[in-house]
Amino acid sequence: MSASLARPSRPNRNRLRALLAIALVCAALAATGCSTSSGYVKVRDTPHNPLTGTLNLVSRSGPKPTERTLQLLRRYNLADQWTGDRTVLLAHLEEIQQREPHRENEYAMAELAYVTAKQSEILPEMMRSGRALEFYATSLTHAYRYLFDYQGELAVNDYDPQFRGASDLYNESLEGMLRLVRKGGEVRPGTSRTIKTANHLCTYDVVLHSQGWHDDDFDRFEFVSDYQVQGLRNHYHSYGLGVPLIAVRRPHGAEKPTEQYYPPDLCFPLTAFLRVSTLDPSLDRAESQSSAFGPPPLPAATAGAADPAAPHFVLDLYDPLDQQTIDVAGRTVPLEADLSTPLAYFLDRPQFKDGDLSTLGLLKPGEAKKLEGLYMLEPFQPDKMPVVMVHGLWSSPVTWMEMYNDLRSDPAVRDHYQFWFYLYPSGQPFWFSGTQMRESLATMRRELDPERHYSALDQMVLVGHSMGGLVSKMQSVESGDTFWHTTSDRPFADLRADPAIRRSLANAYFFDPSPSVRTVVTIGTPHRGSQFANETTRWLGHKLITLPGKMLTGREELLTLNPGFFRPNSPLGITTSIDSLAPDSPLLPALLTATPGPWITYHNIAGRVPDLGWRHWFTDDGDGVVALASARLDQMPQVESQIIVPADHVNLHRHPESILEVRRILLEQLADLQAFPTGRRPRLASQSHAHASVGVSWTDATPNVETGEASTMTSASGVLSR
Numbered sequence: 001m002s003a004s005l006a007r008p009s010r011p012n013r014n015r016l017r018a019l020l021a022i023a024l025v026c027a028a029l030a031a032t033g034c035s036t037s038s039g040y041v042k043v044r045d046t047p048h049n050p051l052t053g054t055l056n057l058v059s060r061s062g063p064k065p066t067e068r069t070l071q072l073l074r075r076y077n078l079a080d081q082w083t084g085d086r087t088v089l090l091a092h093l094e095e096i097q098q099r100e101p102h103r104e105n106e107y108a109m110a111e112l113a114y115v116t117a118k119q120s121e122i123l124p125e126m127m128r129s130g131r132a133l134e135f136y137a138t139s140l141t142h143a144y145r146y147l148f149d150y151q152g153e154l155a156v157n158d159y160d161p162q163f164r165g166a167s168d169l170y171n172e173s174l175e176g177m178l179r180l181v182r183k184g185g186e187v188r189p190g191t192s193r194t195i196k197t198a199n200h201l202c203t204y205d206v207v208l209h210s211q212g213w214h215d216d217d218f219d220r221f222e223f224v225s226d227y228q229v230q231g232l233r234n235h236y237h238s239y240g241l242g243v244p245l246i247a248v249r250r251p252h253g254a255e256k257p258t259e260q261y262y263p264p265d266l267c268f269p270l271t272a273f274l275r276v277s278t279l280d281p282s283l284d285r286a287e288s289q290s291s292a293f294g295p296p297p298l299p300a301a302t303a304g305a306a307d308p309a310a311p312h313f314v315l316d317l318y319d320p321l322d323q324q325t326i327d328v329a330g331r332t333v334p335l336e337a338d339l340s341t342p343l344a345y346f347l348d349r350p351q352f353k354d355g356d357l358s359t360l361g362l363l364k365p366g367e368a369k370k371l372e373g374l375y376m377l378e379p380f381q382p383d384k385m386p387v388v389m390v391h392g393l394w395s396s397p398v399t400w401m402e403m404y405n406d407l408r409s410d411p412a413v414r415d416h417y418q419f420w421f422y423l424y425p426s427g428q429p430f431w432f433s434g435t436q437m438r439e440s441l442a443t444m445r446r447e448l449d450p451e452r453h454y455s456a457l458d459q460m461v462l463v464g465h466s467m468g469g470l471v472s473k474m475q476s477v478e479s480g481d482t483f484w485h486t487t488s489d490r491p492f493a494d495l496r497a498d499p500a501i502r503r504s505l506a507n508a509y510f511f512d513p514s515p516s517v518r519t520v521v522t523i524g525t526p527h528r529g530s531q532f533a534n535e536t537t538r539w540l541g542h543k544l545i546t547l548p549g550k551m552l553t554g555r556e557e558l559l560t561l562n563p564g565f566f567r568p569n570s571p572l573g574i575t576t577s578i579d580s581l582a583p584d585s586p587l588l589p590a591l592l593t594a595t596p597g598p599w600i601t602y603h604n605i606a607g608r609v610p611d612l613g614w615r616h617w618f619t620d621d622g623d624g625v626v627a628l629a630s631a632r633l634d635q636m637p638q639v640e641s642q643i644i645v646p647a648d649h650v651n652l653h654r655h656p657e658s659i660l661e662v663r664r665i666l667l668e669q670l671a672d673l674q675a676f677p678t679g680r681r682p683r684l685a686s687q688s689h690a691h692a693s694v695g696v697s698w699t700d701a702t703p704n705v706e707t708g709e710a711s712t713m714t715s716a717s718g719v720l721s722r
Helices: 010-034 067-075 079-083 086-099 103-123 124-131 130-148 161-183 285-290 340-347 354-363 365-371 395-407 411-416 430-447 469-474 499-509 534-545 549-561 587-593 612-619 656-675
Strands: 041-043 192-196 202-207 218-223 226-227 243-249 269-277 311-320 325-328 331-334 373-376 385-390 417-423 460-465 518-525 602-609 639-645 712-715 719-722
Touching: 041 340, 067 103, 079 086, 086 103, 103 130, 103 161, 130 161, 130 269, 161 192, 161 243, 161 269, 226 340, 243 340, 269 340, 325 365, 331 587, 340 395, 340 430, 354 534, 373 430, 385 395, 385 469, 395 411, 395 417, 395 460, 411 417, 411 656, 430 469, 430 499, 460 469, 460 656, 469 518, 469 587, 518 656, 602 656
Parallel strands: 202 311, 385 417, 385 460, 460 518, 518 602, 602 639
Antiparallel strands: 041 226, 192 202, 218 243, 243 269, 269 311, 325 331, 373 417, 712 719
């Protein structure tokens, strides 16, 4: 290798690292300063509608029915009536349907009514008369009858595309109705409204179905079809019946203990489904659903009170995180649902602009402290195990949204786990944040479960990225005297300090593992520090990071009252997170070797950039920020798994392999609890395993639970030994 291409010596590499870090800091600050939107969603020019192409909804000639429906009109010599009064045309088709019941007739009436409703929307006089709403309701009625009112020889042909067309007509008619009804006032759970169809004046009740949200949590809703997701890699949309909605939550002040854990403008998914039953109270709900759409009378209803013969509508709002199917007329029906668009809509709110939030936490930790704490993006559910996600340096909970979006799309995960997020000022030393997180978790448990009745909360999983992995690990270990001895050789009892400062130091240096934490997952964590935390970057950190004056004053007071009491390299001299992550940081070895709670297990994910390229000048083998030697957790019996993912530090926790590994860990914990409900599965002292990405050898030392014997397998990546 020529001298010009030779790798620089270590002192020069440190200087190059520092220069690169400064350049990255300046570039990132400039980028966040110029950003005006997180760009998670954009408003569509026209709402997404699966019937757009089928019914020519946006063509110059205007909406028109399909050839299949026009053929049915020709067969009954009704083709000429398509250009006339649609109410008369539908009445004639209804007469035919009463004489010769057939699903094909229902579909044609649904389609004709829907096309008429769309045409009516562009005519002001028709809109004022409410004709569009009437025809939407009529279309929905016939689509419902097509889907549910026929059995035996008229059963649906699963291969006929008309079935999905009827589902789309039902969904889009309901959405059209909701859009028009909302113009007259917000549709809210716990209320009743009235609508007029072509033949009836009908009432409908709005009912919310959710295990966690309640009527008073509902402020307003938006339509998923109005937005296109662009800030999340994956878009989770399931197909069935109903209209996916974005529900915007209404805050309640401090009346409930959970209220403080919900961020402002929180959004959650709902699916609207319109049921129909009669007004006859002698009929139970199942009978009402099965006979709801008997042939309606042909004369139009007169204005006034609701028609006693009219069907009674129930607008059900389902939380798809709780319920993915419903029972309709004795059939199990999947709900049309969208989990990603409400999340993206929420993330697009200005107060959760990631660049501003992350930079505030790094550079002004004192100001960011008011935002510190645990956050929930789902309703608190005491029977679900918490997964607490902890961000890293210069980051915020927004960094977890790719993983969160993917994990909760899995029914087994979302049915048994709830996701919380811990936000902390990342400019302060990681042990400060570890102490504060410990207090936050304890406070939450006291407030939400003071009697400790909710056993699921004792199966907590912590997932930490980068420095967040160190913060998480501090919740799982016993301090003993080890942490204090990094600060002083003298007993803590000899320390002279203000009582408040003394209590604060005691909480920081002496602690037990949290009894609620069961599993800790660390991702790209500098267990032995990062060489990017060198003299120059640490100097830069001191220049840029504005520390709270109270913290600095308290430190000076301690030094003044206790001359010669502290070690020269005491953690008291470390005031920024960058200092705390340096390889010579005194608390890193203490945390690495600290004794974890015997009930706690660890899983570790490290990153390795497949081809560092020019970056090999600045960093050792690893993810570009944390060297592999620092990120690995080897020869630790509590580490149940370890994988190496081909990703850089910034994207490691977003990489599909990392997300799949966290999913595997969650499902494994669930399986353990189901197999061993009274405790963890047996684990041998030698148990540990390390995986790697394709092309890298890996081992797995998980024993056979039943025999305790080891086995050996071969994989595409190398040798798997058990």
